[in-house]
Every structure is written in C-alpha cells, then in structure tokens.
Amino acid sequence: MEGVMVSAVTGVMRPLLAKLGTMLEEKYRLSRGVKDDISFSRDEMRIMNALLVNLTGMEELNPQDKEWRDMVRDIAYDMEDCTDVFAHAIDEASNNTCCCMRWLEKLKVRLSFAGEMKTLKARVVDVSDRRRRYEILGEPTGRQPTRALVAVDPRLWALYPDAPGLVGIDGPKEKLAELLGKGNTQQLKVVSVVGFGGMGKTTLANQVRDKIKSQFDCTAFVSVSQIPNMAMILSGMLLEVGGTLPSGPNDDRLLIDCLREHLKNKRYLIVIDDLWTTEAWNTISCSLVENDCGSRVITTTRIEAVAQACCSSHGSVYKIKPLNDIDSRTLFHRRIFHPEDACPEELKNVSDEILKKCAGVPLAILSVASILASPEGVKSKETWEKVKNYLGFQLEGNPALGLMKHVLNLSFSELSPDxxxxxxxxxxxxxxxxICKDDLVKRWVVEGFFTEDYGPYGPEEIAESHFNELINRNMIQIGKLDECGHVLSCRVHDLMLEFIIVKSTDENFITIINDVHGTKKGHLEARRLSLQVRNSEYSQVLADMDLAKARSCNFWGPCELGQPATV
Structure with missing residues (x-):
C-alpha cells in the first residue's frame, strides 16, 4: 500500500529534476544566487527521490516516514508549479515589442521567481534536516542500471481469447451454447453469466459469440460498467449491428427507437458485458425487440440479483465455476514455462501450494504466474516460496474478492517505480x-515520466518497453492487434482499475469526477483531472474546482463517444 503512494511521489520527481536543470540554462539569465538555490534544491531532491525509491518495496511505513513522504510530495508539486509559471511568464514577456518594457517585465518575473525559490529552498533544507534528525528511511540506493528494451512475451499468445488453446473454456462454452439453444428456438432468449471478478465471464461470453455468430444476421458486444453512459452504449449497439446513428442529439429514447426499427426483422446476437444494476438492464432491454426470429442475448454480471432480473422470462442463469486443479495447473505452467510441462521437480510442490491459494480464479492464477515468469523468478525457488508465504499470510480466511485484492497488491508491489x-x-x-497504445505511450512521455538518460534509447522507446512489460506481467490486457500481430490497444480489468484508482486518488496523483467518485474535500485542487460525465453536468463541477495547478484535464462524455478531450 505505502509503496503505491511513494510511486506517485516519484512520478513527479523525474520531470521536476529535468525542469530544475533547464532553469540553469543561460537563456533564463538567472543570478548566481538563484542558480545556487536551484542547484542545491535539485541535488537534495535527487537524493530524496533515491530514498523514496527505497520505500516502494515496503508494505507499511511508520507515521514519521509517512509525514516526511507527504512533505516531499508537497514540495515537489509546488516546485514544479513554480518552474512552469516562471518559464511561461518569461516567454510571455519576450513577446513585448517594447525593448524597455520587455526588460522590466522579465526583471519583475525573475525577482518574483528568486523569492519563491528561496522559500522553496528553505522548505527543502527543513525536510532534509528532518530526515537526518530523525534517521528517516536509511541510505539511498544507487542508480539502476540501464535495461534492455522489453518485447511482448510470446508465451502470452496462447492465453488470449483469439488463441485456440484457452484453458478450461470448452466445457463452459458448450454449456452456455446449450442454454442458448434450449426451449422455443424462435423466441428471444437471454442467458446471464454470473460470477465474481476475475472468473473469466467476458472471455466466455466472447468465445460463445464467436462460435455461434454465423447463425445470426448481426451481432454486437457492449460494455456497461458501474457508471453507464446509456447514449454511448446504445449508440455502440446500433453501430455494431449495422445501423446508422440519427442526426442531431442522441437521447436514449431516440436511440432505442432506432435500434428497434433496425432489429425488427433480424435475428440478432448481442453480448451485454459488465452489468451492475437492474436499472441499466431495464433501459437496454427496451431496445431488444421480440420478433420471433430466434434472437439471443448474453449478459455478464457479478451480481446475482441482476442476473435474475435479466432472465425473469425466457432466460437462464449460468454460474461460472472456478477452474479445476488440472486446468489451474495447465494455465499456471503455460504462462511460466515453455513447454508447459517443463516445471522443475523442485518447484512442483510449491507450485501446487500457490495454486491452492489462487482457488481456481483465472485472473489470480495469471497475475501470480506473471510475477514468476520473469527471468529472475522463473527458476528461483526462493521467489516462489516468498510468493506462497505472502499469499498464505494475506489470504487466511479471506473471501474471493479479498483474494484478488491481495493478488493485485502483490503484482503491483513487484513493479519498478517507473x-x-x-x-x-x-x-x-x-x-x-x-486504450490506444500509441496515445498512452505519448501521454506517458508528455507527462515527463521518462526524462532520465536511458543510454541509446529515447523516451518513446522506453515508454513502449514499459507498455510491453505491463502486458507481460498481466497488469494490462491485450486489446486489438494489427495484421502483423502487433498490439494496437489495451484494456484494464475492472478489478485492477478499481485497485489503482484508490491508490492514485489517495495521493492526489489523479482526481476523478463521476457518479462514483464525486468532488470531496481536499480533492478540489486537481493535478490530473479525469472528468467522466453523461451530459453537460460537468460545467458546475469545473466551476467549483481549482485547475490552476492541473497538469492535464481529460474530458470523457457522450459527445465524443468515448474519445477524450485532453487539455
């Protein structure tokens, strides 16, 4: 938990150190005293950053260390804001056509900056003295050696939904297809797949859709989520089944009418993924016209009551089960070893003990396996024992969702600070x-996450390497591929997204505004804002927020059909 918080602090440190170095360049013509203050602050912040990196492996910090970490974070944020405002003000002053006024404006800006840097330096000295006075954190680590770029692990392709060898899927796929075919074959029928997060509901629904879609005139797949944007969901359905969006504003009723008109004489197959409420189902179901053409609908949900509501008439509920011991072992070993039966004899017992704790949950099995599949862990019995002991200690008596929480925490704690x-x-x-890979990689670079000297590699290459490593570790999932098999996009499992949202918002790394995460005290001053809305309701939210220190503003709403507007 604490390592997560520290990584948010180190995330601002790298761009800050680069900006402080830029301030020393001759073009800013700062006085010797100001340059000395900047150099001193940069050196101290670099040491603090190295100390913070040490914290990323710690499960818990004592209150004294937490307080010191928070003070470093606040200084880093304020120093970054100060340098950005100064650089912008100098550029603005340079545009003045009057030579004398230009000189006076720049002098005023430099004097103001000098005063702010002196104040910030005093805060840096105070925080540095506290570390020495109270012996906080111990000694810093040295710089990490440059690593080779990471490619997507070829062992992953056998695990993804388009691969023929998905583990443990054949039985559930046949059963779900059988339920869809039962009873009156011409009547509209709904089958709801229910099970807790990480069980493979979406994968199963997609596999069945791919198997039987040739029997239908049109098909669609839509995700609903906890905060459903009905205009986007209904628009997506209409486009996927081959319809045309109506001109003008797309309200729910108009889209439902368009869907019903388009589907009235068609045999359709629609997958509605990740339903959370009966209200969302009631709205979507209005578009599912009963036309006696033998249409079928598959829904997935974590909630039993929602599954029952979907199937109140002419439907069935399918409860997805954990993998059995054989399939669990196959999935686990296939991710780690090549070939999958190459598990060394000395690791077989500890492997079985780890699998017992994963309880047949595919996401848990893959997350743990991805830790052990690294070059350092693949044959290290010490690493395997460490993972087993961690799971055993954390999961004693916990239910399935507790299992996933701790598995995700373990996976996250094994990541580097970057x-x-x-x-x-x-x-x-x-x-x-x-999430488009190219867009994500560019965002990371623009945010300044990769400002160090990486030897022969540029920031974009390092960012793409990090993207590949997150895929290899099963932290993010492959989305679309091009014709050559290169990854074009990724998805974040909703359990993982819930996990990282809690961590990033607690540290003010990201501020999220939506129906679940409203504005709270202390969150009105945003650094990275993600505004996820269904209509123009965001105007008042923005009016109440202080965006002066925002590094980026991302707006997600119905007008863009899911595409962000980033400021």
Missing part, C-alpha cells in the same frame, strides 16, 4: 474502455 507510475496513470481512463 512501472508503478505508469500504472497509476491508467486511472484517468473510464472503466471498460479500450
């Missing part, structure tokens, strides 16, 4: 959205 920062940034994206 990777943790990249993961926290994913909290800006709405639930169940597809």
């Amino acid at each position: 990777l943790k920062t990249c993961m926290l940034y994913l909290g800006i994206f709405p639930e169940d959205g597809e």
Whole structure:
C-alpha cells in the first residue's frame, strides 16, 4: 500500500529534476544566487527521490516516514508549479515589442521567481534536516542500471481469447451454447453469466459469440460498467449491428427507437458485458425487440440479483465455476514455462501450494504466474516460496474478492517505480474502455515520466518497453492487434482499475469526477483531472474546482463517444 503512494511521489520527481536543470540554462539569465538555490534544491531532491525509491518495496511505513513522504510530495508539486509559471511568464514577456518594457517585465518575473525559490529552498533544507534528525528511511540506493528494451512475451499468445488453446473454456462454452439453444428456438432468449471478478465471464461470453455468430444476421458486444453512459452504449449497439446513428442529439429514447426499427426483422446476437444494476438492464432491454426470429442475448454480471432480473422470462442463469486443479495447473505452467510441462521437480510442490491459494480464479492464477515468469523468478525457488508465504499470510480466511485484492497488491508491489507510475496513470481512463497504445505511450512521455538518460534509447522507446512489460506481467490486457500481430490497444480489468484508482486518488496523483467518485474535500485542487460525465453536468463541477495547478484535464462524455478531450 505505502509503496503505491511513494510511486506517485516519484512520478513527479523525474520531470521536476529535468525542469530544475533547464532553469540553469543561460537563456533564463538567472543570478548566481538563484542558480545556487536551484542547484542545491535539485541535488537534495535527487537524493530524496533515491530514498523514496527505497520505500516502494515496503508494505507499511511508520507515521514519521509517512509525514516526511507527504512533505516531499508537497514540495515537489509546488516546485514544479513554480518552474512552469516562471518559464511561461518569461516567454510571455519576450513577446513585448517594447525593448524597455520587455526588460522590466522579465526583471519583475525573475525577482518574483528568486523569492519563491528561496522559500522553496528553505522548505527543502527543513525536510532534509528532518530526515537526518530523525534517521528517516536509511541510505539511498544507487542508480539502476540501464535495461534492455522489453518485447511482448510470446508465451502470452496462447492465453488470449483469439488463441485456440484457452484453458478450461470448452466445457463452459458448450454449456452456455446449450442454454442458448434450449426451449422455443424462435423466441428471444437471454442467458446471464454470473460470477465474481476475475472468473473469466467476458472471455466466455466472447468465445460463445464467436462460435455461434454465423447463425445470426448481426451481432454486437457492449460494455456497461458501474457508471453507464446509456447514449454511448446504445449508440455502440446500433453501430455494431449495422445501423446508422440519427442526426442531431442522441437521447436514449431516440436511440432505442432506432435500434428497434433496425432489429425488427433480424435475428440478432448481442453480448451485454459488465452489468451492475437492474436499472441499466431495464433501459437496454427496451431496445431488444421480440420478433420471433430466434434472437439471443448474453449478459455478464457479478451480481446475482441482476442476473435474475435479466432472465425473469425466457432466460437462464449460468454460474461460472472456478477452474479445476488440472486446468489451474495447465494455465499456471503455460504462462511460466515453455513447454508447459517443463516445471522443475523442485518447484512442483510449491507450485501446487500457490495454486491452492489462487482457488481456481483465472485472473489470480495469471497475475501470480506473471510475477514468476520473469527471468529472475522463473527458476528461483526462493521467489516462489516468498510468493506462497505472502499469499498464505494475506489470504487466511479471506473471501474471493479479498483474494484478488491481495493478488493485485502483490503484482503491483513487484513493479519498478517507473512501472508503478505508469500504472497509476491508467486511472484517468473510464472503466471498460479500450486504450490506444500509441496515445498512452505519448501521454506517458508528455507527462515527463521518462526524462532520465536511458543510454541509446529515447523516451518513446522506453515508454513502449514499459507498455510491453505491463502486458507481460498481466497488469494490462491485450486489446486489438494489427495484421502483423502487433498490439494496437489495451484494456484494464475492472478489478485492477478499481485497485489503482484508490491508490492514485489517495495521493492526489489523479482526481476523478463521476457518479462514483464525486468532488470531496481536499480533492478540489486537481493535478490530473479525469472528468467522466453523461451530459453537460460537468460545467458546475469545473466551476467549483481549482485547475490552476492541473497538469492535464481529460474530458470523457457522450459527445465524443468515448474519445477524450485532453487539455
């Protein structure tokens, strides 16, 4: 938990150190005293950053260390704001056509900046003295060696939904297809797949859709999520089944009418993924016209009552089950070893003990396996024992959702500080959205997450390498591929997204405004704002917020059909 918070602090440190270095350049013509203050502050902040990196491996910090960490974070934020305002003010003053006024404006800006830097330096000295006075954190680590770029692990392709060898899917796929075919074959029928997060509901629904879609005139797949934007969901359904969006504003009733008109004489198959409320189902179901053409609908949900509501008439509920021991072992070993039966004899017992704790949950199995699949962990019995002991200690008596929480925490704690920062940034994206790889990589670079000297590699190459490593570790999931098999997009599992949102918002790394995460005291001053709305309701929210210190503002709403507007 605490390592997560520290990674949010280190996320601002790298761009800050680069900006402080830029301030020393001759073009800013700062006095010797100001340059000395900047150099001193930069050196101290660099040491503090190294100390903070040490914290990322710690489960808990004592109150004294937490207080010191928070003070460093606040200084880093204020110093970054100060340098940005100064650089902008100098550029503005340079545009003045009058030579004398230009000189006076720049002098005023430099004097103001000098005073602010002196104040910030005093805060840096105070925080540095506190570390020495109270012996906080111990000694800093040295710089990490440059690593080779990471490619997507080829062992992953056998695990993704388009692969023929998905583990444990054949039985459930046949059963779900059988339920869809039962009874009156011409009547509209709904089958709801229910089970807790990480059980593979979406994968199963997609597999059945791919198997039987040739029997239908049109098909669609839509994700609903906890905060459903009905205009976007209904628009997506209409486009996927081959309809045309109406001109003008798309309200729910108009879209439902368009869907009913388009589907009235068609045999359709629609997958409605990640339903959370009966209200969302009641709205969507209005578009599912009963036309005696043998249409079928598959829904997925974590909530039994929602599943029952979907199937109140002419439907069935399918409760997805955990993987059995054989399938669990196959999935686990396939991710780690090549070939999958190459598990060393000395690891077989500890492997079985780890699998017992994963309780047949596919996401848990893959998350733990991705930790052990690293070059350092694949044959290290010490690492395997460490993972087993961690799970055993954390999961004693916990239910399934407790299992996933601790598995995700373990996966996150094994990431480097850079990777943790990249993961926290994913909290800006709405639930169940597809994230373009190129867009994400550019965002990481622009945010300044990769400002160090990485030897022969540029920031974009390092960012893409980090993207690949997050896929290899099962922290993010492959979305779309191009014809050559290159990853074009990714998705974040909703359990993982819930996990990182809690971490990133607690540290003010990201501020999220939606129906679940409203404005709270202390969150009105945003650094990275993600505004996820269904209509023009955001205007008042923005009016109440202080965006002066915002590094980016991301707006997600119905007008863009899921595409963000980033400021």
